[in-house]
Amino acid sequence: MRIGIDLDNTIIHYDNAFLVAARERNLLPADFTGTKQQLRDHIRTLPDGETQWQKLQGYVYGQGIAHAALYPGVKPFITQALGAGHTLFIASHKTEFGHYDESKTNLRDAAIAFLEAEGMFTLPGFGREHISFHPTRAGKVEKIATLSLDWFIDDLVEVYKEPHFPAHVKKILFHTSTTTPPAGDWQLCRDWQAITQTIFT
Numbered sequence: 001m002r003i004g005i006d007l008d009n010t011i012i013h014y015d016n017a018f019l020v021a022a023r024e025r026n027l028l029p030a031d032f033t034g035t036k037q038q039l040r041d042h043i044r045t046l047p048d049g050e051t052q053w054q055k056l057q058g059y060v061y062g063q064g065i066a067h068a069a070l071y072p073g074v075k076p077f078i079t080q081a082l083g084a085g086h087t088l089f090i091a092s093h094k095t096e097f098g099h100y101d102e103s104k105t106n107l108r109d110a111a112i113a114f115l116e117a118e119g120m121f122t123l124p125g126f127g128r129e130h131i132s133f134h135p136t137r138a139g140k141v142e143k144i145a146t147l148s149l150d151w152f153i154d155d156l157v158e159v160y161k162e163p164h165f166p167a168h169v170k171k172i173l174f175h176t177s178t179t180t181p182p183a184g185d186w187q188l189c190r191d192w193q194a195i196t197q198t199i200f201t
Contacts, residue, residue, distance in 0.1 A: 001081075001087070001150040001151065001199075002086070002087045002088075002089070002147060002148055002149045002150050002151075003081060003086055003087070003088050003089070003150065003151045003152075003153070003199065004088075004089045004090070004144055004147055004149045004151065004152040004153070004169075005088065005089070005090050005091075005152070005153045005154075006090070006092065006093075006152075006153060006154040006156070006159070006174075007090050007092035007094065007111060007131075008061070008092065008093075008094065008111075009155045010071070010153060010154060010155045010174050011070060011071060011074050011090065012065075012068050012069075012070065012071075012111070012114065013068060013069050013070065013071045014036060014060055014061075014068045015035060015036045015039075016067050016068065016069065017060045017064050017065060017066075017067035017068040018036050018039055018040075018056065018060050019032075019039065020064065020067045021056055021059055021060050021064045021067070022039055022043065022056060025052075025056070027042075027043050027046065027052060027056070028042065028043075035177070037177070040053055043056065051100065054098075054099040054100050055099070055100040055101070057099070058097075058098020058099050058100055058101030058105075058107075059098070059101065059103075061094075061098055061107045061110065061111075062098055062101060062103065062105030062106070062107050062110045063103060063105050063110070065110045065111065065113075065114045066114070066117075068114065070118055071191075071192055072191070072192060073191060073192025073193050073195070074192050075118070075119075075120075076192075076196070077192050077195060077196050078120070078126065079123060080196065081199075081200075082123055082124060082125040082126055084200075087125070088125075088126055088130060089130050089131070089132070089147050089149070090131040090132070091140050091143050091144055091147070091152075092108075092111070092131070092132070092133050093133075093134055093135075093136065093137045093139075093140045093159075094107055094108055094111065094133045094134070094135075095107060096108055096133075096135075108133045111133075112128060112131070115131075137158065137159060137162060138164070140159070141159065141162040141164055142164065144165065144166065144169065145164065145165075145166045149166075149169045150169070150170060151169065151170045151171075151172060151199055152169050152170075152171055152172070153172045153174055153189075153195060154171075154172075154173065155173070155174045155175065155176075157173065157181060157182055157184060157186075160173070160184060160185075160186055170187070171184075171185065171186035171187065172186060172187050172188075172189050172198060172199075173186040173187070173188050173189070174189055174190075174195065175188055175189070175190055176190055
């Protein structure tokens with residue numbers, strides 16, 4: 001099989017990175033506990049909140065990525081897939097630089113460095129050549145169409161609703177929120193254990 005995977009919020013889990021960065025900037029009350037979405041919603045209520053949020057994003061996806069983590073079950077999934085002879089690709093909608101990021105940190109380089117630090121490139125059959133970055137969602141979908149995939153895994157419904165998303169590719173929607181996602185022609189999985197079972201059983 002040929003399996004494609006999104007990167008941000010599918011492989012890389014950013015909740016802790018956002019929490020650390022927001023606290024460093026005094027953007028949260030001392031007793032805040034919540035998800036990335038709740039953190040975002042709170043920051044957007046602040047004066048100039050949308051700009052504050054975009055600055056935070058630029059930092060977290062770049063300089064602050066060290067506080068992120070792989071989702072539980074990602075590495076065992078990838079190890080199992082490669083061990084069984086399947087081919088994996090990562091296709092990411094990621095610009096080179098973040099909005100309002102004065103450091104001009106290259107977000108793509110930061111993501112590669114994070115994956116390298118997590119030992120992803122020590123897995124036989126998976127290297128940097130299997131990862132592609134695209135400045136637009138449409139460009140990402142165009143790349144997916146060229147890869148002759150059997151499956152694609154993404155956390156965003158919008159990717160699957162792109163008009164040129166290839167019809168033959170089976171879709172998994174990675175949805176960790178307790179909310180109910182829109183209905184569609186995808187299989188819903190709330191963790192990587194469920195993804196493993198869906199694809200390999």
